[in-house]
Amino acid sequence: AQSVTQLGSHVSVSEGALVLLRCNYSSSVPPYLFWYVQYPNQGLQLLLKYTSAATLVKGINGFEAEFKKSETSFHLTKPSAHMSDAAEYFCAVSEGLTGGGNKLTFGTGTQLKVEL
Amino acid sequence: DAGVIQSPRHEVTEMGQEVTLRCKPISGHDYLFWYRQTMMRGLELLIYFNNNVPIDDSGMPEDRFSAKMPNASFSTLKIQPSEPRDSAVYFCASSRPGTGGPPTNEQFFGPGTRLTVL
Numbered sequence: 001a002q003s004v005t006q007l008g009s010h011v012s013v014s015e016g017a018l019v020l021l022r023c024n025y026s027s028s029v030p031p032y033l034f035w036y037v038q039y040p041n042q043g044l045q046l047l048l049k050y051t052s053a054a055t056l057v058k059g060i061n062g063f064e065a066e067f068k069k070s071e072t073s074f075h076l077t078k079p080s081a082h083m084s085d086a087a088e089y090f091c092a093v094s095e096g097l098t099g100g101g102n103k104l105t106f107g108t109g110t111q112l113k114v115e116l
Numbered sequence: 117d118a119g120v121i122q123s124p125r126h127e128v129t130e131m132g133q134e135v136t137l138r139c140k141p142i143s144g145h146d147y148l149f150w151y152r153q154t155m156m157r158g159l160e161l162l163i164y165f166n167n168n169v170p171i172d173d174s175g176m177p178e179d180r181f182s183a184k185m186p187n188a189s190f191s192t193l194k195i196q197p198s199e200p201r202d203s204a205v206y207f208c209a210s211s212r213p214g215t216g217g218p219p220t221n222e223q224f225f226g227p228g229t230r231l232t233v234l
Contacts, residue, residue, distance in 0.1 A: 032221050043120075043207055043225035044159075090159065094221040103149065103172065104223060106159045 002027040002093045006107035014115050019063075019078040021110045023091030026072065033074040034092040034104065035065055044090060050074060061085070086114045118142075120226035122208050128232045134196040137229045140189055141210030149223060150183055150193050151207040159207075165191065198233045205230050 007022040025031055032051050036044040048059025055067040061084075065076045074091060088111050092104040121140040129135055141148050149164040163173040168185045176183070180199070185191040195202055209223040 034222065036225075041230075043227045044209075044223075045225070046222055049222060103161060103164055104221065108158045 002031065002095060002105045004091050004093050004105055004107035006089075006091050006110050008110055009108065010111045010113065012113040012115060013081045015083055016080050019076070019081045019085065019112065021076040021089050021091075021112065023065075023074045023076065023107060024072050025074060025091070025093045027093055027095060029095050032094040033065075033067060034094070035059065035063070035074075035076050036090045036092060036106075037061075038088045038090065038109075040087075047076070047089070081112075081114045083114050083116075086112055088112070120208055120210055120224055122206075122226040122229050124229060125227065126230045126232075128234065129198055130234050131199055132197045133233075134194065135198045135202075135231060135233075137193040137206050137208075137231070139191045139193070139208030139226060141191070141208070142212075142224055143189070145210035145212040145224070146188070147211045147223075148185060148191050149209040149211075150191070151209065152204045153207060153228070154204045162193070195231075198231075200233045203231055203233050 003026045005024045013019055034049045035047040037047050038044045047063050048057045048065055050057050050067045058064045063078045065074050067074050088109045090109050091107040094104050123138045146167050150162040151159055152162055153159045162175045163183045164171055165185045181195055183193045205228045207225050207228045209225045211223045
């Protein structure tokens with residue numbers, strides 16, 4: 001069975017500061033990993049994904065994440081936070097070998113607040 | 117592409133009434149997922165379909181909930197009778213197998229339907 005743990009349900013950073021959102025996963029097979037962002041009153045939008053290629057994955061809006069198998073982690077980072085980054089962020093895992101469309105297991109989400 | 121389309125965007129109803137939520141997946145996608153999101157329980161997978169066939173409905177909370185996918189471009193989630201505890205945002209998402217490379221399992225989400233049951 002697969003699972004995702006997001007440490008910290010709320011994270012607050014100053015504008016211009018580093019953003020670090022933590023995600024640890026558990027999977028019995030090599031995983032596919034995802035970060036989604038949800039802005040208020042909107043659906044989830046894909047930020048980036050890891051699908052067994054490069055371990056450092058770059059996504060939209062300046063975000064990136066590094067897959068570390070030894071730590072079973074897939075933390076999301078951004079060097080400099082912007083006010084527009086305030087949103088909820090979800091980490092998700094999928095059992096990649098079974099192909100497209102397999103269900104995703106989502107973490108409980110991290111609410112990012114960006115302060116002036 | 118228009119993306120995943122959901123209707124209505126907002127629904128307010130009274131306890132005991134029937135509610136039907138609708139979803140049109142992205143053309144060519146053969147997986148469709150229904151999720152429910154609440155503050156208390158977060159994002160929950162209710163049911164998903166592959167090629168219009170329900171694959172896993174273990175997340176459907178109870179018999180009051182039912183979902184259908186009569187064709188590749190339309191799905192419904194019905195609650196009958198509705199209760200106040202069903203108030204939530206309901207999302208539909210779709211995905212397809214990867215082409216020209218490894219499958220990615222990426223899901224594309226609709227904007228959601230905000231349901232309020234009074």
